[in-house]
Amino acid sequence: MRNDRHLSAEQLTTKIDSGEIDTVVVAFTDMQGRLQGKRLHAAYFRDEVLGHGTEGCNYLLGVDVEMNTVDGYAITSWERGYGDMEFVLDLDTIRVLTHLPATAMVQCDLAWPDGTPVVQSPRAILAAQVEKAASMGYVALAGTELEFILFEDSYESAHNADYQHLTPANQYNVDYSILGTSRVEGVLRDIRNTTYAAGMNVEGAKGECNFGQHEIGFLYDDVVVTADNHAVYKTVAKEIAAQHGKSLTFMAKYNEREGNSCHIHLSLRGQDGDIVFWDDGARTPLYDHFVAGVLAGMAELTLLFAPNVNSYKRFADGSFAPTAIAWGEDNRTCAVRLVGHGAGARMENRVPGGDVNPYLALAAMLAAGLHGIEQELELEPALVGNAYSSDKPRVPHTLREAREVFASSPLARATLGEEVVDHYTNMADVELAAYEAAVTDWELRRGFERL
Incomplete structure (x- = not known):
């Protein structure tokens, strides 16, 4: 067990x-x-x-x-x-x-x-990459940092209000605020204790920046265990919010303030648990090759990190959501942030939002990273300073852009398989068609009288 x-x-x-x-x-x-x-x-x-x-x-x-x-x-x-x-x-x-x-x-x-x-099942896609890692002598460990925004409104009243003008559970920025989390501790405590009883290793809860925004963290674990727990946690959190007469959302960008991120931490170990990313007080060449692979595949695989039209609203300069495909040492302006040392050495992918499918995102990171190891890709120098103002390549800015580079990606097709790429390209096409046929509130407000 x-x-x-x-x-x-x-x-x-x-x-x-x-x-x-x-x-x-x-x-x-x-x-x-x-x-x-x-x-x-x-x-x-x-x-x-x-x-x-x-x-x-x-x-x-x-x-x-x-x-x-x-x-x-x-x-x-x-x-x-x-x-x-x-x-x-x-x-x-x-x-x-x-x-x-x-x-x-x-x-x-x-x-x-x-x-x-x-093979198109998200769990099967991740399992294939876990098997590939095992064939190379590695196991993958991961953790997901998933944020949500909690509202005083029930899901039924939110629906009836067209999800507009909802009342957030906190009325100001409660990032790290003990008082702010105390205000909603009834919900947070129930989520923590329920997920712990369900076999998850809960770290704790903290406030975040957007009004009513919070994060509950879980310990690093095997990648499949982490993805399984992530999926259960999202459902359980919504069910518990509903039991309290409230609602919460994991959508990447609910409003113009800070979006819901899902930073994903990932590292490899040897099959016997040996540390392979760190040796003699420094990163190993294998670690560098892995990160170089993730960076090389970042644009082509962004569709699996940001799968919805709304996902791309997070990517704004100065938002703590990345826009530049770069890496840095403990640098939160980059798409990839390297943190920790020794057994704790790991990479953090800051591209995914709260709407991400964890199996697909972890599979994409593993596929690209293992490709980097196989090809012994060289890691570029770390970006020092503000990645938002750098000249680095940019994360795809729209779902359509991400769809195009994913569909035509030799890396995606070689590592994930033709059937998987075609299946999730069609998923993007379906979402784009639905969005492009919709008339938004923004269009109505802008054009109803004045155009």
């Missing part, structure tokens, strides 16, 4: 037999980073699903964020009849959800009815 707060299959069965657990959530993470699946009666799960798995419609990897069926996906369509995918239980992920009555959760991989993996 990942830790003693996870359950083994035997322990889960015992709790079902005793009536302590009566509901089991079976879930996978979709393209948008959301948990999708079923709530099963525990006895049915025990008797039928635990040994054989269950299934769901393959359209779940071919819809937009509003669950509309859309064209362009090779694996699912009206012509193909929208068949099933198998939900393959990962019994290492069994956890109790204490904020819900008598409920446990199991996360899943996806397979076709013949047992072959669904």
Whole structure:
């Protein structure tokens, strides 16, 4: 088991037999980073699903964020009849959800009815890069720093207000403020304690800059464990906010103030746990090659770090969200920041926002970094000073720009595979088409009377 707060299959069965657990959530993470699946009666799960798995419609990897069926996906369509995918239980992920009555959760991989993996599944994409790292003698560790904005409004009232003029849980910048976090400690405490009970290693909570903005941190862990926990945490946090009559958002840019970031920390170790990024008080050549690879692939893989139209609203000079593809020593103006030393030496990717799919982002970082190691790419000198005013190449500024460089990227196709690149290029096309057909509040205010 990942830790003693996870359950083994035997322990889960015992709790079902005793009536302590009566509901089991079976879930996978979709393209948008959301948990999708079923709530099963525990006895049915025990008797039928635990040994054989269950299934769901393959359209779940071919819809937009509003669950509309859309064209362009090779694996699912009206012509193909929208068949099933198998939900393959990962019994290492069994956890109790204490904020819900008598409920446990199991996360899943996806397979076709013949047992072959669904390679376009986010968890499968990350697993492929983990396998590649293992073949080179490495394991990957990661941590995600995920921010959200908390509102006094319920999700229902926010929806009815068209998500406009909501009341943030704090009325001023509460970055590191103990008083500011005390104001919303009821929600923060429930999230911390629930995620801890669900097997996550919680560090703590802190205020952030935007009104009502907060971050709950978790310990560094294996990359798949980190991605699994990230997906569960997002769902749990929303559910707990709703239980308090409030709402929260992880969208990258809710308003003109600071956006929600998701800085991703990543490092490699040897298969036996040996430190490979640091030696004799300095970075190793392998560390430099890895970072050089991430930088070389940054523009081509930005689509997997910033997957939505709204993602790109974060990238503004002086915003603490990066605009320059550069690295620096503990320099928060750069896209890549190197921090720590010894066992704590790691790179931080500051490009992703709160809307990122963690499996895709981690897979992209690993793919590019391992490419840098294989090709022994040379790391350019660190940027000293303000990256916003530098002459370094820029992070793609729009979803369309990111889509174009991703679709045509030899690196993406060589490391992630043709099927993956085509699938997520279509996801970008779907989002762009929906956005370009929409009439925004900005257009109405600007043009209704004056144009």
